[in-house]
Amino acid sequence: MKSRSTRRRVALALAALLGSTVVAGVQVVSAAGAGSTVAVQYRTSASTSTADQSEPWLKVRNTGSSAVQLSQVKVRYYFKADSASATYRFACSWAVKGCANITGTFGTLSHPTATADRYLEIGFTSGAGSLEPGADTGDMQLRFYQSNWQPLNQADDYSFSASQSAYADWAEVTAQLAGSTVWGTAPEGNDPGDPTDPTDPPGGGGQTLFDDFDYASSSDPSLSAHGWNVRSNSGGPGVPGATWDPSKVTFASTSGNSVMNLQTSTAGSAETTRQTEVLTRSMKFKNGTYAARVKFSDAPTSGPDGDHLVQTFFTINDLKAPMADDYSEYDFEYLPNGGWGESGSILYTTSWETYNPDPWNAVNQHTEARQSFAGWHDLVFTIDDSDIKYYIDGRLFGTHDAQYLPERPMSINFNQWLIDLAGQSSTAPRSYDEQVDFVLHVKDQVLTPAQVTAKVSAYRAAGTTFVDDVPAP
Numbered sequence: 501m502k503s504r505s506t507r508r509r510v511a512l513a514l515a516a517l518l519g520s521t522v523v524a525g526v527q528v529v530s531a532a533g534a535g536s537t538v539a540v541q542y543r544t545s546a547s548t549s550t551a552d553q554s555e556p557w558l559k560v561r562n563t564g565s566s567a568v569q570l571s572q573v574k575v576r577y578y579f580k581a582d583s584a585s586a587t588y589r590f591a592c593s594w595a596v597k598g599c600a601n602i603t604g605t606f607g608t609l610s611h612p613t614a615t616a617d618r619y620l621e622i623g624f625t626s627g628a629g630s631l632e633p634g635a636d637t638g639d640m641q642l643r644f645y646q647s648n649w650q651p652l653n654q655a656d657d658y659s660f661s662a663s664q665s666a667y668a669d670w671a672e673v674t675a676q677l678a679g680s681t682v683w684g685t686a687p688e689g690n691d692p693g694d695p696t697d698p699t700d701p702p703g704g705g706g707q708t709l710f711d712d713f714d715y716a717s718s719s720d721p722s723l724s725a726h727g728w729n730v731r732s733n734s735g736g737p738g739v740p741g742a743t744w745d746p747s748k749v750t751f752a753s754t755s756g757n758s759v760m761n762l763q764t765s766t767a768g769s770a771e772t773t774r775q776t777e778v779l780t781r782s783m784k785f786k787n788g789t790y791a792a793r794v795k796f797s798d799a800p801t802s803g804p805d806g807d808h809l810v811q812t813f814f815t816i817n818d819l820k821a822p823m824a825d826d827y828s829e830y831d832f833e834y835l836p837n838g839g840w841g842e843s844g845s846i847l848y849t850t851s852w853e854t855y856n857p858d859p860w861n862a863v864n865q866h867t868e869a870r871q872s873f874a875g876w877h878d879l880v881f882t883i884d885d886s887d888i889k890y891y892i893d894g895r896l897f898g899t900h901d902a903q904y905l906p907e908r909p910m911s912i913n914f915n916q917w918l919i920d921l922a923g924q925s926s927t928a929p930r931s932y933d934e935q936v937d938f939v940l941h942v943k944d945q946v947l948t949p950a951q952v953t954a955k956v957s958a959y960r961a962a963g964t965t966f967v968d969d970v971p972a973p
């Protein structure tokens with residue numbers, strides 16, 4: 501174990517947020533109460549046996565006696581794939597609750613039948629809100645199609661009915677509420693809540709956040725609907741008086757893959773310094789696997805080099821009191837130009853028990869490498885009940901001890917900021933980029949880096965750019 505007293509605090513980023521309205525936006529979702537249940541209505545607007553796309557339109561209705569948080573509801577529509585290798589894409593044409601609040605992912609049944617070997621699972625983000633007793637979601641005009649745009653055969657699909665031209669209760673789809681099946685009949689042997697289902701992970705967990713960062717801009721409503729906050733409130737870490745600028749978080753696509761860019765710039769003064777941060781609004785992430793593909797850079801995109809830049813991927817919660825032991829933080833921090841007393845490129849991974857802001861006292865364990873990490877890297881860390889492991893590009897980078905395990909859930913964050921303005925004294929403008937391709941979290945499961953890669957590949961093959969079924973704490 502080492503403590504570094506020279507380090508400034510990434511933690512201050514969240515400490516500053518806690519004073520703002522952001523925390524008020526954190527969803528508090530209780531488990532579904534007794535007597536909570538829903539019904540699902542179905543109709544289709546594509547009734548032909550062979551169609552360019554399947555159009556299952558759905559409504560979810562609260563038939564219980566207490567309010568239902570839609571983020572706890574999952575609806576499955578079962579179908580027979582057109583071939584073993586067929587992949588499908590989900591789309592939402594229109595929905596009363598807002599298409600940005602509706603997710604669609606595809607799964608494979610563990611016990612395929614003559615009419616079903618796949619399913620489309622519809623979920624809701626926290627932005628979809630709740631349903632009072634008797635209320636329904638209104639129209640959800642959904643569709644899915646083969647990724648290669650070849651026609652699909654609906655006649656052999658378990659949940660399909662050509663004659664269902666108006667909404668009515670439909671038991672050939674299932675609904676889960678907080679993990680329990682409360683509506684419909686799954687194809688035999690495939691009840692989504694069946695504890696013997698071999699696709700259910702042993703020991704629980706497995707709920708996943710995956711985001712390929714496919715957005716138009718930092719003000720894209722989907723970005724917020726998917727739970728992200730692009731920071732604008734002032735405060736640490738970094739140069740005192742610097743601006744956290746949401747407009748410097750941008751998105752660009754190459755070969756169909758969208759990448760998020762965090763740009764940090766300065767012309768040598770606090771007034772001209774622009775820092776960037778993107779973080780989940782919810783602190784709901786604790787044990788499990790965390791992964792991101794991140795591009796670090798050693799040089800500015802323009803202007804003179806040398807600033808004490810920090811490029812990061814980390815999880816964190818709030819320090820409730822100096823040295824409170826239920827504080828938790830896990831960092832990848834890359835300093836391309838040194839800082840914190842270092843003179844060259846250095847990468848830190850750091851696991852925190854707690855700290856005292858004043859006088860500064862850090863209780864943490866870290867692993868460091870003094871070399872360039874410019875370019876794309878697969879960053880993974882895992883947290884279970886015994887230790888914290890950090891991996892870079894599939895190679896174990898550091899293992900940290902059980903005394904640094906988290907006590908409470910955290911947010912997931914990316915930021916890029918300047919430790920100080922001492923690395924380059926010029927007043928010429930310069931700017932630096934940190935890019936993020938995707939982020940993945942799998943709750944309560946330790947995945948190998950190869951399993952992370954396979955999971956991301958599977959989401960991409962299915963056309964899924966976002967999913968989040970990690971329950972609120």
Ligand SMILES: [Ca+2]
Pocket residue numbers: 579580581582652653654655656657
């Ligand atoms: Ca079919």
Ligand SMILES: [Ca+2]
Pocket residue numbers: 711712713714757758759936937938
């Ligand atoms: Ca991406």
Ligand SMILES: [Ca+2]
Pocket residue numbers: 824825826827828852853854904905906907
């Ligand atoms: Ca702690």
